[in-house]
Amino acid sequence: MPNHGPENLSNRNRTAEAFTLTSAFWFAAATSFGLIAAGYLIAPDFMANIEYIHFGRIRPMHVNAVLFGFVTPGLLAAAFYYVPRLLRTRLFSQRLGVFNAVFWNITIAYGMIAISTGHTQAREYAEFPWVVDIMVVVCFVLAVFNILMTVRRRKEPILYVSIWYVCAAVILTSITYCLGNVIWKPDTGALQGIPDAIILWFYGHNIFGLLLTPLALGLAYYVLPIATRSPLYSHTLSLLGFWSLIVVYTHIGAHHLLQVPVPTWLKTISVVDSVAMVIPVMVFLINIWYTVKGKLGEIHSDIGAKFVFTGTIYYFFVNIQGSMMALPYVQRITHFNNWVVGHAHIGVLGFAGLLALGGLYYILPKLTGRPLHSRFLADMQYWLVLIGITGFAIDLTTVGLIQGNAWYNGETVYRILPEIHPYYVLRASLGVLIVIGAYTGLYNVIRTLYFNRGAKS
Amino acid sequence: MKMTPTVIIVGILSLLTAITLVVIYWPYTHRVTAPSEIFRNRSPEEEAGRKIYLANGCVYCHSQSIRAFDWGHGAERIAQAGDYLGDEPIVLGSERTGVDLSQEGGEHPDDWHVAHFMNPRNTRPSSIMPPFEWLGMERLTTLTRYIQSLGLKNADDRMQRQRFFKQHAVRAFEAGPVENVRWLASEIPEGWHQIPNPYPTSEASLQRGHKIYQFFCIGCHGPIGDGMGPAQPWIYPPPLNFTLLKGRKLSGGILYYQIMNGITGTAMPYFKRELESQKIWEVGNYVAVYFINQSDANQEPRGIDSSWEPGFNLKQKSADD
Numbered sequence A: 001m002p003n004h005g006p007e008n009l010s011n012r013n014r015t016a017e018a019f020t021l022t023s024a025f026w027f028a029a030a031t032s033f034g035l036i037a038a039g040y041l042i043a044p045d046f047m048a049n050i051e052y053i054h055f056g057r058i059r060p061m062h063v064n065a066v067l068f069g070f071v072t073p074g075l076l077a078a079a080f081y082y083v084p085r086l087l088r089t090r091l092f093s094q095r096l097g098v099f100n101a102v103f104w105n106i107t108i109a110y111g112m113i114a115i116s117t118g119h120t121q122a123r124e125y126a127e128f129p130w131v132v133d134i135m136v137v138v139c140f141v142l143a144v145f146n147i148l149m150t151v152r153r154r155k156e157p158i159l160y161v162s163i164w165y166v167c168a169a170v171i172l173t174s175i176t177y178c179l180g181n182v183i184w185k186p187d188t189g190a191l192q193g194i195p196d197a198i199i200l201w202f203y204g205h206n207i208f209g210l211l212l213t214p215l216a217l218g219l220a221y222y223v224l225p226i227a228t229r230s231p232l233y234s235h236t237l238s239l240l241g242f243w244s245l246i247v248v249y250t251h252i253g254a255h256h257l258l259q260v261p262v263p264t265w266l267k268t269i270s271v272v273d274s275v276a277m278v279i280p281v282m283v284f285l286i287n288i289w290y291t292v293k294g295k296l297g298e299i300h301s302d303i304g305a306k307f308v309f310t311g312t313i314y315y316f317f318v319n320i321q322g323s324m325m326a327l328p329y330v331q332r333i334t335h336f337n338n339w340v341v342g343h344a345h346i347g348v349l350g351f352a353g354l355l356a357l358g359g360l361y362y363i364l365p366k367l368t369g370r371p372l373h374s375r376f377l378a379d380m381q382y383w384l385v386l387i388g389i390t391g392f393a394i395d396l397t398t399v400g401l402i403q404g405n406a407w408y409n410g411e412t413v414y415r416i417l418p419e420i421h422p423y424y425v426l427r428a429s430l431g432v433l434i435v436i437g438a439y440t441g442l443y444n445v446i447r448t449l450y451f452n453r454g455a456k457s
Numbered sequence B: 001m002k003m004t005p006t007v008i009i010v011g012i013l014s015l016l017t018a019i020t021l022v023v024i025y026w027p028y029t030h031r032v033t034a035p036s037e038i039f040r041n042r043s044p045e046e047e048a049g050r051k052i053y054l055a056n057g058c059v060y061c062h063s064q065s066i067r068a069f070d071w072g073h074g075a076e077r078i079a080q081a082g083d084y085l086g087d088e089p090i091v092l093g094s095e096r097t098g099v100d101l102s103q104e105g106g107e108h109p110d111d112w113h114v115a116h117f118m119n120p121r122n123t124r125p126s127s128i129m130p131p132f133e134w135l136g137m138e139r140l141t142t143l144t145r146y147i148q149s150l151g152l153k154n155a156d157d158r159m160q161r162q163r164f165f166k167q168h169a170v171r172a173f174e175a176g177p178v179e180n181v182r183w184l185a186s187e188i189p190e191g192w193h194q195i196p197n198p199y200p201t202s203e204a205s206l207q208r209g210h211k212i213y214q215f216f217c218i219g220c221h222g223p224i225g226d227g228m229g230p231a232q233p234w235i236y237p238p239p240l241n242f243t244l245l246k247g248r249k250l251s252g253g254i255l256y257y258q259i260m261n262g263i264t265g266t267a268m269p270y271f272k273r274e275l276e277s278q279k280i281w282e283v284g285n286y287v288a289v290y291f292i293n294q295s296d297a298n299q300e301p302r303g304i305d306s307s308w309e310p311g312f313n314l315k316q317k318s319a320d321d
């Protein structure tokens, strides 16, 4: 069970606060971008011919803002809170941490402007141009430094599993980000031909596998045992889960390229070990679900834990689904269509996003020493996002099956556009729920952090 | 196992290094360097067009990767590693909101693309692709050069065919409607000229034809079939004005053939991938009945009536024989 460090209220954790605000802000911005994109798929001539936000620009803005603006900072906010606590020390440098958060926002904003003005490298998840890439790497390196220095100053000899995950996430992402963005080639940020696809998807996959997932698991390992006042079920499983995640997740990126002329052995490895992903996944889930067994009441009463626990259920779904999608026969139907978009949302919003939100709500009262501005609004956001993402999962999977089966049987893309139109409408409507949830959250976070003097929960 | 900072850092870094060597470095050093049989380098203008493609997120809707089990655009040839040697970055794409563009070069003539980029609904009424009018004519022309190079040497062959027939089409169009209609028909294999539409006109079939027309044809040929659809300003020779066809002995077979096969060199696309036989006959007959005002539907020779056709008079049939 994690140790409780000494409470030190006079010394506010500005770093965690700044990352919390960052995450809440970009959640609202990113989902707004997403809603615009969804709108374009329904009515392409509405707001048409606006260079800076047409579909081909707003979509990568949405994706990058979600990954690097909302989810990563959200999970880091919690990490900057729990890492010092688990180590019974203070964060190495609050000043560095706050600078890190400010610089993070500058980086993402710059990246958004770059994509929006057409300065993109046109590689998924690696769109940011070189200058922004460097800034992103600086952000990660600053986080690595701050965290490792905190580890060095620790008063707690034992490193809890959350610490392992946080260290792995920031250290490895600093490296894979450079590799994936081919940072040694500033003008294109790409290799030539098929090797470019291989390195891109090695990286793209590791954004989920070596950044979002470990940060999210670290958070779950922290929040759920404390919220349920239960000791962690098994240390051995933590170990197994951690090392198997690093080994397996890292080398299966080629499952994004199963239908492309890359070497067969690479595909074979990626298919086999995509199935082997059930090991790290189930090990984690068994560990955490056994920890909270019989304690759903406690989880229910803590809004942070509620988000986190729900996220772990989505973690189960996204991985089972992912392992299936990596099977070549399944992928004949699911590749290239909205099925994958559904999977991406289940993973990034349903799993990592819900955990990030849970982290924010869990730490906010502890950061401010006061209850949340409004538990009602937080609950409302929970339901809005949960209904939204569950609806997305059903809707996009259905569209994907329609598209995939139609194409596989010789229907053309154009012929089924009218057929999938209603699903796009439903998707945008569900998006509205998520956007409202995001703005609700932003409001609640701001009120809790800055205008909450004496408010009751 | 005791997890110290050293164990964690050294452990994860060694794993990442080993894995990177196997799944990145090894494939890189053993990459395909031999060009495929269709490979050629792109011209500077095509390269410039590619930059526009990259900057505008075409890759989020269009793949460039043909698979063994594809049917659509470019499915005649499965992608090979040697096709991509000049691509930096490679733009395989991960979603097909639109079609695969691997072999798009020469699929249509340039004027079709310009009309389409101006607003995709011009040529494809139900498209959800964004309009790119804001790029302006100059950049659209450059972008079109890139699109017409997709498929490389295969695209060059197709472009040659487009240009060859474009010359003929323009010459015929400029020689006036009579000559144009004659030329259009003259390229069609003789047998099709003699074939009337074998199926009877019915209210239901006209309604279906109308639906197909709205969905596929209206952008060019226009709501009243006079060739003044929204795509018209960009297309040359312009979309055919069907009302000119009255009294020119256009059989149902000719209409069928033109719709099925398209008219290479003009913006008139082929529809054999998108429309099954029944749909082609019915949209052809819709055009004949409403715009040409002259239909040969169900005239002799029409073979044995299909089993679904209404009305059969056994006595009449025996008397005929």
Ligand code: HEM
Binding pocket: A124, A208, A212, A213, A255, A256, A274, A275, A277, A278, A281, A318, A319, A320, A321, A322, A323, A324, A325, A326, A331, A334, A335, A336, A340, A343, A344, A345, A346, A347, A348, A351, A352, B094
């Ligand atoms: C066992 C674990 C997982 C496996 C085996 C897996 C497998 C896959 C496969 C095979 C694809 C490619 C689908 C295609 O293009 O046809 C894919 C795409 C994707 N996955 Fe997963 N997945 C897993 C977990 C996750 C998680 C946890 C996340 C998010 C945190 C995630 C996020 C995504 C995203 C965003 C894409 C879309 C990539 C694109 O833009 O094409 N996946 N996954």
